[in-house]
Amino acid sequence: MRRQRRGSSVNHSPIMPPLIEVTHPRGIYLPEADLWLDPHVGKERAFVSHAHSDHxxxxxxxxxTxxxxxxxxxxxSVKKSGVVVALPMREVFEWEGWELRLLPAGHIAGSAMxxxxxxxxxxxxLYTxxxxxxxxxxxxxxxxxxxxxxxxxxxFGLPKYWFPPAEDVIAQMLGFVRETLGDGGIPVLLGYSLGKAQEILCALRDEEWPVMVHPSVAQITGVLAPHLGRLPKWRLFQADEAAGHVLVFPxxxxxxxxxxxTAILSGWAIQPSAKYRYGVDLALPLSDHADYPELHETVKIVKPRRIYLVHGSTREFAAELRLRGHDARALGAEDQLELSLSVH
Ligand SMILES: [Zn+2]
Incomplete structure (x- = not known):
């Protein structure tokens, strides 16, 4: 593969080793390792951080993983002639002149840095x-x-994005379900089929309510069940038997x-208008992304000499990090559309 040289980032410090070069020729690319990070289209060599479709x-x-x-x-989404190297978390994998190590990312099941x-x-x-x-x-x-x-x-790189504690959001969700069932209604919890739907199911595990799920949720949950611990009793959605059930749908x-x-569970529910824009009865801010304070916490822990930002408010957050004395740059121009239903 031809190596891309755009956006060179050589460090001239006499003591520190030069930084690993990072470029963005329509995707994050490490030319020295000839490795792409979560590219949207098929490449020769790539790291896939998790199974959401945009990665x-x-x-x-x-x-x-x-x-x-x-x-x-x-x-x-696996190439028939392709090779997949599934790496265990935390273990060092020697590859050409590199040591690769996957670390849990906390985003969804199987997600890795x-x-x-x-x-x-x-x-x-470190790529998060x-x-x-x-x-x-x-x-x-x-x-x-x-x-x-x-x-x-x-x-969620803007100062207004502070998520409430997840326990509070889940308590609100359970209250919504209890009240709806009590009124003889059918509570429908909306969350992305991979990630949020399993988070919802796990949050229902201590309740007695029977659950029905959309086929896409059933398919993913079937794969992940061995890694999720105890789950509530769930089965495939059947419209004529839905009364008395909690529904989990994308x-x-x-x-x-x-x-x-209906109640949607999404980080974007932090926006005051979310309920109306999603057309739901309740919007609950349960996110599988880092919020603004967590982003700063990350920088504090990783102690990087240089920071590249991708997705969402990259320019704003980069400017803020620079004000705090960091070498921070927005990478690419992948602006995420707020409140898009495809966002998880
Ligand atoms: Zn994702």
Whole structure:
């Protein structure tokens, strides 16, 4: 593969090793390792941080976790002639002149960060992929590691994005379900089929309510069940038997049941107008991304010499980090559309 040289980032410090070069020729690319990070289209060699569709493509060589691999197989996003190297978390994998190590990202089941070390001089890089520091119910807790270069996502990189404690949001969700069932209605909880739906199911595990799920939620939950611990009793949705059940569906699914009430669970519910824009009865801010304070916390823990930002408010957050004395840059121009239903 031809190596891209755009956006060179050589460090001239006489003591520190030069930083690992990061470029963005329509995707994050590390030219020295000839490795792409979560590219949207098929490449020769790529790291896939997790199985959300905006991070997955068919590559000749893919590094990922075993869970992500299983999800990619189910979603038919593995290249037939391709090679997948499923790496266990935390273990060092020697590859050419590099040490690769996957770390839990806390985003969804199987999600991983990539920590890379150049063996010749010890220069390091951490790529977060999508992540959150808060402990979720359906994903392994995030583990950060020091690195010279940090590539981090900033989906919620504005000061207004502070999420309330997840326990409070879940308590609100359970209250909504209890009240709706008490009124003889059908509560419908809306969350992305991979990630949020399993988080919702785990939050329902201590309740007696029977659950029905959309086929896409059933497919993903079937794959992830061995990694999720105890789940409530759930089965596939059947309209004529839905009364008395809690429904778990992806946003945008058409239901049209009598007496149903809908609640969406999304980080974007933090926006005051979310309820109206999503057309739901309740919008609850449960996110699988880091919020604004967590982004700052991440920088504090990783202690990078240089920071690259991807997704969402990259320019704003980069400017803020620079004011705080960091070498921070927005990478690419992948602006995320707020409140898009495809956003998880
Ligand atoms: Zn994601």
């Amino acid at each position: 997955v493509a068919r590559h000749a060589l893919t590094f990922c 075993e869970i992500t691999h299983q999800l990619m197989v189910v979603r038919k 990539l920590h890379l070390k150049r063996k010749s001089d010890g220069a390091t890089l 992929g999508d992540y959150k520091l808060r402990q979720g119910l359906s994903a392994e807790r995030c583990e950060l590691m020091q690195a010279d270069t940090l590539i981090m996502e900033t989906t 946003p945008g699914a058409k239901l049209g049941l009598p007496k149903m009430r």
